[in-house]
Amino acid sequence: METSAIPTVDLSPFFADGDEVGKKKVEEIIGQACAKYGFFQIVNHGVPLGLMNRAMELSKTFFAYPEEEKRKSLPHSDSPRPAGYCDVPGSVEDLKVTEKFFTELAKVGQLVEGILNDCLGLPAGFLKEYNNDRSWDVMLVFRYYPATEADTIGAYEHQDVNNITFVFQDDVGGLEVQKDGEWIRVTPIEGALVVNVGDMIQVLSNNKFKSGVHRVVSPEGTSRHSFAFFYHLEGEKWVEPLSHFTKEIGDKPKYRGFPYKEYYALRLGQKTNPPETPEDRIVITRYAGIA
Template identity: 30%
Template structure:
């Protein structure tokens, strides 16, 4: 546990110092900087799909989005809009109103992968990752299974923080299971196929805070990557920043206050044998205002082995991915880092 005076510097503290330049460890290499693909950033008038889950053609729409983008936004999703607003409010209150000494009571170890708590650095130091840091602070919560959920590890401020996160966790769990069912059906499989392959959800909720950045053209709030689990659900505030890669171009995901962003993750790509690809995405920064997002990750257990679904693999469609133990896959991600790549490609049998 960190104490005041810890050498680990929070990005919010750097931003509040009012410097005109970012420290060198936050400067991305030229090839990874957000202005490297200026033509793609506008998206050419094409937007990430927005799907109404109440529509009759929802399976077809979800299938197209998973195949073409690996990402989409959903409305009419059944999660109370009030709860989405409350989750954003308590996240902002923690970062903007809680004194630093109180935040550091919940600091996670910078040397432990996927540690619960308040942090800035996600990856474990190793010889394989090169140490460029994201312009972001975060709070990570272990929320499911219930045996992992210990609200005393979460912020005590604002007073309703722990209650809101618990309710949000439960609602996201219901929606993620519903979406996996729809994704299965969109492939012509029984609705339970993907849920059975993933098994019991191990859910984490990460509240990310991106302070204003004096040099947004040199930094990223979150480097390019695909999520390594099964399915990610994300809500944004009104400040743009999330971008999805499609056909070598970056497309902004427009903030819609009542929508939830769905990101297909690596294990779902494996289970669907590459019919649906995980979404490569990143977060860009800006110089004028802070941004907040809340990502809810739904992953298999570390002991789960993941492979292409038997219903998909046949003589006319051989397995394209090797079986992988999810715990091993996750450990490699945290040690090596995404480096802007899709780690799932390392499992291709015939790249």
């Protein structure tokens, strides 16, 4: 286990008028983190701590229900996402909390997307215009069971399919990031959001920013709870390395183009039909090279 830590970045300069020096410092740290880890944590990001904690309380309340009660929220067999729970019971106030949390995370997504845009040296507003449809964004809630003698991994190593992922984890921790073959534990910080770059940013930047490899180690003697907000592309969007990182600088594209929905469907299919071996997993290198 590597002893270093992924950077924690204070986004408060983006909520203050005229703090251009602070903004540049944030962009410098995030740019380095995305090139090195594909991961960083953010604080003072604009999402109220009370809202975050209330959402976490609701998650823990649901997962504490008896199994027969939770089974009532299982999706139908023809659901496009036939795993996990949906139509979770709760009051109107509970629903408002989760909807508000989703909305606030989408705002953070737009803020961080803009920061990544500037870190990459793209024209102002380029990524916002390219990715201007929020209908594919998804927020999921997870409960990881305690470790057993047979299995100590809650989620095996992987890279996220989307643009940017935001994770709010409880104080149990367990999220780890891979760097040069070593695993770095992401220490929980009150009110922080963990941010990782996904496969689409890696492709668009032609590997300038990396899609962070990560896993979840199951906790000992307790469950781990977390929220994950996946900031996606619209499914019909064509994805390929941007010219800013290829022909404009004399570099070759490291990926051939593809529609986002194609790759997304392939990755989603592995959720319910896992590959027999790790080598059979579909990852972004499927599109490596020129067609």
